[in-house]
Amino acid sequence: MTRYDVAIVGAGVIGSAVAAALSRYQLNVLWLEAAHDVAEGASKANSGIAGTGYDMPTGTLESDLVRAASSTWEATCEALDVPFARVGxxxxxxxxxxxxxxxxxxxxxxxxxxxxxxxxxxxxxxxxxxxxxxxxxxxxxxGEAIVDPIRLTIGRARLAVTNGVDLRCSTPATDFRHDSDGRITHVVTPRETFAVGAVVNAAGLNADVIARAAKAENFGMxxxxxxxxxxxxxxxxxxxxxxxxxxxxxxxxxxxxxxxxxxxxxxxxxxxxxxxxxxxxxxxxxxxxxxxxxxxxxxxxxxxxxxxxxxLRPASDRTYRIEVSAEVPNLVHAAGIRSTGVQSSPAVADLVCSLLESIGVRLTPRRDPQIRLPRVPRLAELSTDDAAERSGSMVVCACEHVTAAEIRAACTGPVPARSLDGVRKRTRAMAGRCQGAYCSVGVGFILSVEQGFDSWDVPQGEPGSSWGVG
Ligand SMILES: Cc1cc2nc3c(=O)[nH]c(=O)nc-3n(C[C@H](O)[C@H](O)[C@H](O)COP(=O)(O)OP(=O)(O)OC[C@H]3O[C@@H](n4cnc5c(N)ncnc54)[C@H](O)[C@@H]3O)c2cc1C
The missing domain is CATH 3.30.9.10 (D-Amino Acid Oxidase, subunit A, domain 2)
Incomplete structure (x- = not known):
């Protein structure tokens, strides 16, 4: 059985920031997500503000992390091809x-x-x-800014997987095994049990369930x-x-x-x-x-x-519970990050890395980790001249100007889309004025070809939510 140095539970904006940060080190990282795709929780339904923290009381962990992250956005979004603008x-x-x-x-x-x-x-x-x-x-x-939180989460996930993180979607952590010192030794999922050295609880609204299953703190969310x-x-x-x-x-x-x-x-x-x-x-x-x-x-x-x-914001009786569990020495909580998780996520990831180091996880830098993602030309983001020259593919979604090549790229590579929702999150196809009334058949067709679905079995979201484009 492979032993993983660290297992991350949850693939929202927090789990993805942690996964991308850990992928820079020589670590064997397992990353579990209950849903069929990354960015399915709070991280796909928020305001997308990446703020300066100007309106937060000083001296809280939340305000410290938001402010620490504030100046990093331009570089992060440039490297991950994530839309960002300091609109004020x-x-x-x-x-x-x-x-x-x-x-x-x-x-x-x-x-x-x-x-x-x-x-x-x-x-x-x-x-x-x-x-x-x-x-x-x-x-x-x-200095107040906006970011695309979904592409941020997916971009980090792609970077992490490219650097070797083992992402398993549709794989909820359901239980944990412990040694006689109360340390977690294994994470249990419905199909497999994994040997692990440490666990990061980034399960958003379910962080309380994970904490209880791990025999850690009993908090409410x-x-x-x-x-x-x-x-x-x-x-x-x-x-x-x-x-x-x-x-x-x-x-x-x-x-x-x-x-x-x-x-x-x-x-x-x-x-x-x-x-x-x-x-x-x-x-x-x-x-x-x-x-x-x-x-x-x-x-x-x-x-x-x-x-x-x-x-749904992951509210808790204590916000920003980012700490080593007092009950389980190799469990790090990144929980209760209720209202500002997008904007704090880069600094949360740094903090989680240093907490893991404090419990003995060795952070030896990898020799050549990938730090940038290759860019897919996006018709909607090209200038008129570039669009004529470089898009080179048929437009499938007229509202959002998304081409067949963009949809194909979304269905392939690291962290591919496996549903219509997955394509929408990666490309904005079906996210415009018509909400897919005109283009979902074309999108579904490409998805069925790329992912090998029977055309009547193209899922809208979770497996089984068949939509049918035959
Ligand atoms: C209306 C609204 C507006 C907001 N506006 C902003 C804003 O402008 N700026 C900002 O910074 N923040 C904003 N937020 C807050 C931000 O969205 C959250 O702080 C952030 O998304 C939390 O990320 P997360 O990764 O902790 O949780 P999530 O994104 O919910 O991810 C948790 C993941 O864990 C998975 N999971 C759960 N249980 C298990 C299990 N047993 N095994 C494996 N995986 C599991 C879930 O499926 C989910 O994918 C807003 C939130 C809302 C709802």
Whole structure:
């Protein structure tokens, strides 16, 4: 039986950051994911903000990690071919009573060492570009950024697998075996049992289940649901920055967040729930979001809504539980990373590596690890001249300008797509205005050819969710 030096449980943005970081060392790493693909949990349904941490209280682990990560984004995203933009943010005050909160937030940014300025009058109007016309003032933070969290997770996964990490999807960790000192010796999955030297618990919302199965701490985790509406590029072209309301005593309001593909997210809400599988949305909550978003984006029309969806933040009785378990000496928790896991993930991975080292995992650098991913030319990201010259393939998804070559590339190589959702996450095919009404047959056909599915058995997501394109 192969013995792995480290097993990572969970392939969200945190597990992927840890896997990519560990792949730089001479280690035998096993990486288990319960779902059929990476980026299936909170990491695929969030606002995609990679912030400076300007609005976080200083001196917490969360704010330290977010701030440590903030300057690393350009290099990471360039190396992994992940869309990223430092668009800046505007937090608006609409009532005279909120102006003091703008000043307070500016002071908080100054304490955090983040550049920020209060805008009023013509400078405010110019920066806002027609947004939030009733605002009296705003705090402008130029360093706030957006990233594609799904491509970030997949990019890291590809890098890790290229460097030898053994990723097993559809393989949940269900149990653990221990030696007489209480150390984990084996991770049990439904089909196989693996001998391991150390374990990283990056199971998101299920980190509590993993901790209990490993005979470690007994902590609680629950979903904090956030609902969004996604607006098309007609609105996206008008939203230059991340737009928020100044948080008040009563509400944080809603955000309008431009995405890296120039659509706009409005939301998210934040309600504590109990059902870890319930990602439903409801009209009443979405109406509440809509009404508040009108203050930020004037002339909103429901015609621009492409889809609505919800994500589940992994909330816990303690956030940022990143530590060696006090009960199981070779278990490292990377759990309870509720609301800022995308933006903290590079620094979380560094911290997890040093915790593993502290329990005896030797981090000897690999001689020539791959640190960049080869680029697939993406029609939507090419200039007009380059597009004519370099795309060289038929367009399958007209809304998002995705070619057959891009879809084929997504279905092959390290961490290939094995479902329609997998293709959508990697290429944006079926993610545009028509939501796949026109292109899913073409995408399904290519997927069936590349992955050897019978055409009636092309899965939408998890195996068995057959869709049928025959
Ligand atoms: C509405 C919303 C908005 C957000 N906005 C932002 C934002 O703008 N910026 C930001 O930085 N963060 C944001 N977040 C938070 C961010 O999404 C999370 O902090 C982050 O995704 C957590 O990553 P994770 O890897 O811990 O969890 P997940 O992405 O949930 O990954 C955990 C993985 O573990 C797997 N797993 C579970 N059990 C097992 C098992 N037994 N065996 C194997 N695998 C298992 C799951 O299938 C899952 O894939 C937002 C979250 C939400 C919901």
């Amino acid at each position: 943010s505007l937090s608006f005050a609409f009532e005279p009573g909120d102006l003091a909160n703008v000043t307070k937030l500016a002071e908080q940014a100054a304490d955090a060492g983040v550049r920020a300025e209060i805008l009023e009058g013509p400078r405010l109007r110019e920066a806002a570009g027609g947004m939030a016309p009733a605002a009296l003032a705003a705090l402008h933070v130029p 629950w979903p904090r649901k956030g609902m969004f509406l996604l607006l098309d590029r007609a609105i996206g072209e008008q939203v230059p920055k991340i737009l928020t309301m100044i948080p008040t005593e009563y509400t944080r309001g809603v955000l309008a967040v431009p995405t890296t593909n120039r659509t706009v997210l409005i939301g998210p809400t934040a309600t504590d729930e109990t059902d870890k599988s319930d990602k439903s949305t409801d009209a009443e909550t979405l109406d509440w979001v809509w009404d508040r978003a009108r203050d930020l984006i004037p002339h909103l029309s429901r015609d621009h809504v492409i889809k609505t969806f919800a994500g």
